[in-house]
Amino acid sequence: MFQTLRLLALLGAAIAASIGAAEAPNIVLIYADDLGYGDVGCYGAKSIPTPNIDRLAAGGLRFTSGYCTSATCTPSRYSLLTGQYAWRTPGTGIAPPNGTALIKPGTPTLPQTLREAGYRTAVIGKWHLGLGAAPKPNWAGEIKPGPLEIGFDESFILPTTNDRVPCVYVRGHRIVGQDPDDPVDVFDTQPDDQPTGITQRDQLKMDWSHGHNETIVNGISRIGFMVGGVAARWxxxxxxxxxxxxxxTFLDQGKAQPFFLFYSxxxxxxxxxxxxxxxxxxxxGPRGDAIVELDWCVGKIVAQLEQRGMLENTLILFTSDxxxxxxDGYRDQANELLGNHQPAGAFRGSKYSRFEAGTRVPWIVHWPAEVKAGVTDAMISQVDLFASFCALAGTNLAEGVATDSLDLSQALTGHRPAAREYVVEHSGLTAKLAVRRGDWKYIEPDDGPQVLTNTGAETANSFHPQLYNLSTDAGERKNVAGKHPQIVDQLANLLQQERRKTGRD
Known part of the structure; x- marks a missing residue:
C-alpha cells in the first residue's frame, strides 16, 4: 500500500508540475447539504430543473461512484477537512447548538495545508463543526477557536445548521450585526417565558413534525434555545x-494568488x-424548490468566475455531505409531493443509512484547463480530497497528516483510472461500518433500530451480516451473505484492519 500511495503522489505532483507552479488551479468546493444521488438532472432527475449543475457535468467529469464518508453532516465535514475518518475520533457526531470546536487548533487541515502552499482560503455557508471552547461558545463576544484557527483566512458562516440556534451569521470571530445591548446566548433548557414551537404552534409559518419545536426565528421553530440578537437573526x-x-466579495480580493473556496x-x-x-x-414543494435555489447559487458562482476570467483554471467540485x-423535522410535504421523483436514484437508503444512498452522492469535477468531459465509475471518497487537492497544488503531505486520505488526483481529473480499491461507509449513528470493494458491499451487523421512528430512514441495521452484489443488485435487496461466507469474512477482516490503522502504511 505504501508503494502505491507513493506512486500516486508522484503522479499527482506530475500534473501540478505540468501546469506550472505559477498556475496552480483555483479550487472551489461546492458542498450541498442532504442532496441525493438522484436529485439533479445529470443523475436522472426529470422534474427538478438543475441546468447549471448539469452544465458543469456536461463540460466536466461526472462520477458514478463518488462517496462522502458518513451519512450525516458533521462527520462528513470533519473527514473532508482533516483527511481522517471521523469515526476514529470520539465526539464527532452531529454537533449540538452549543457544540465547541471539533477540529482543534494545531490539527493539520486541508485549508491550512493549501494556505502554506500559497493559497487564499475561505469558507462561506454552513459550518456545523463546533465553535469556541468549553464550556460553550462566547456568543456575545469573540467566538474562537473556529475556521480562522484551522487554516481559513476568511469565514462567513451559519454556526451550526439552519434548523439549529443560534440563527445568526458569524464573520470571523463575531456575530454579524449583533447589538451590544441585546447579546446572543444559547441554552440547553428553555429560558423562562420564552415562546416555542409548542406554545405558539398555531402561529408558525412552517409547522414542525418532530423535534424542531423550540426557539422561534423567522416564524420557524428550531432545535435549541436562543435569546437576544434580535437585529442579527437571519x-x-x-x-x-x-x-x-x-x-x-471574496473573488474580488487578492487576485494574484490561487484560492481555495469551501462553499458550504x-x-x-x-x-x-x-x-x-x-x-x-x-x-x-419546498424540497424540490430548494434544489432549484441551490442550482441558481451554482450558476451565480460559475458566472462570477467566468466574469473575472478565472473559470478556465478553476477546479470546481460539486458534491454533497x-x-x-x-x-427531517418539518411538515413541508416532501413525502406527499414526491411523485415519481427518486432522490436516491436506483439506490436504497437515505441520510442516516449505511445503505448506498446514505453515502453515494453526486460528484462532478469541472476544470476546463485540465479535465475532459466524460463519465467515470472510479471509486473515490471525500476523505481523499485533502491529499488530492494538495497534490494538484504542488505540495506534499508531511508524515502523519491526513492519514486516511489517498492522492487520487489522477482519478479526480480523469487522467488515469487509478482509484480506491474500497470505500468505507459510516452512518454517523453507530460504531458499525460498511465497506464496498469492487461490486461487493458488506454491512456489519448492528442490533440498533432498522427504521428511525421520526424520519422513516432505513438504517441498514440487522442482527446478521449483509452482503450485496451491486452489479446485479444496486438496490441492496438480496442479501447473499449466506452464499458467500468467504467474501463476508474477507470484508469483515478488511474493516477490522481499517479500525487498527493509526497512520499511513
Whole structure:
C-alpha cells in the first residue's frame, strides 16, 4: 500500500508540475447539504430543473461512484477537512447548538495545508463543526477557536445548521450585526417565558413534525434555545443571496494568488424556505424548490468566475455531505409531493443509512484547463480530497497528516483510472461500518433500530451480516451473505484492519 500511495503522489505532483507552479488551479468546493444521488438532472432527475449543475457535468467529469464518508453532516465535514475518518475520533457526531470546536487548533487541515502552499482560503455557508471552547461558545463576544484557527483566512458562516440556534451569521470571530445591548446566548433548557414551537404552534409559518419545536426565528421553530440578537437573526429566504454575495466579495480580493473556496450550501437541509423567486419551481414543494435555489447559487458562482476570467483554471467540485432525507423535522410535504421523483436514484437508503444512498452522492469535477468531459465509475471518497487537492497544488503531505486520505488526483481529473480499491461507509449513528470493494458491499451487523421512528430512514441495521452484489443488485435487496461466507469474512477482516490503522502504511 505504501508503494502505491507513493506512486500516486508522484503522479499527482506530475500534473501540478505540468501546469506550472505559477498556475496552480483555483479550487472551489461546492458542498450541498442532504442532496441525493438522484436529485439533479445529470443523475436522472426529470422534474427538478438543475441546468447549471448539469452544465458543469456536461463540460466536466461526472462520477458514478463518488462517496462522502458518513451519512450525516458533521462527520462528513470533519473527514473532508482533516483527511481522517471521523469515526476514529470520539465526539464527532452531529454537533449540538452549543457544540465547541471539533477540529482543534494545531490539527493539520486541508485549508491550512493549501494556505502554506500559497493559497487564499475561505469558507462561506454552513459550518456545523463546533465553535469556541468549553464550556460553550462566547456568543456575545469573540467566538474562537473556529475556521480562522484551522487554516481559513476568511469565514462567513451559519454556526451550526439552519434548523439549529443560534440563527445568526458569524464573520470571523463575531456575530454579524449583533447589538451590544441585546447579546446572543444559547441554552440547553428553555429560558423562562420564552415562546416555542409548542406554545405558539398555531402561529408558525412552517409547522414542525418532530423535534424542531423550540426557539422561534423567522416564524420557524428550531432545535435549541436562543435569546437576544434580535437585529442579527437571519431570514431564511434571503440566505442564498447573502452567501452568493459573499463569494463575489471574496473573488474580488487578492487576485494574484490561487484560492481555495469551501462553499458550504445550506440546501436542501431543513427548514426548506427558499427565496420567493423559486417557490413553485417544481411540483415537489419546498424540497424540490430548494434544489432549484441551490442550482441558481451554482450558476451565480460559475458566472462570477467566468466574469473575472478565472473559470478556465478553476477546479470546481460539486458534491454533497450525505444522502437525501424527506421528513427531517418539518411538515413541508416532501413525502406527499414526491411523485415519481427518486432522490436516491436506483439506490436504497437515505441520510442516516449505511445503505448506498446514505453515502453515494453526486460528484462532478469541472476544470476546463485540465479535465475532459466524460463519465467515470472510479471509486473515490471525500476523505481523499485533502491529499488530492494538495497534490494538484504542488505540495506534499508531511508524515502523519491526513492519514486516511489517498492522492487520487489522477482519478479526480480523469487522467488515469487509478482509484480506491474500497470505500468505507459510516452512518454517523453507530460504531458499525460498511465497506464496498469492487461490486461487493458488506454491512456489519448492528442490533440498533432498522427504521428511525421520526424520519422513516432505513438504517441498514440487522442482527446478521449483509452482503450485496451491486452489479446485479444496486438496490441492496438480496442479501447473499449466506452464499458467500468467504467474501463476508474477507470484508469483515478488511474493516477490522481499517479500525487498527493509526497512520499511513
Amino acid at each position: 431570514i431564511d429566504e434571503t440566505m442564498a443571496e447573502i452567501f452568493v454575495k459573499e463569494v463575489d 450550501a445550506h440546501q436542501t437541509h431543513v427548514p426548506r424556505a427558499p427565496n420567493a423567486m423559486f417557490v413553485g419551481a417544481t411540483p415537489h 450525505n444522502g437525501p432525507i424527506l421528513d
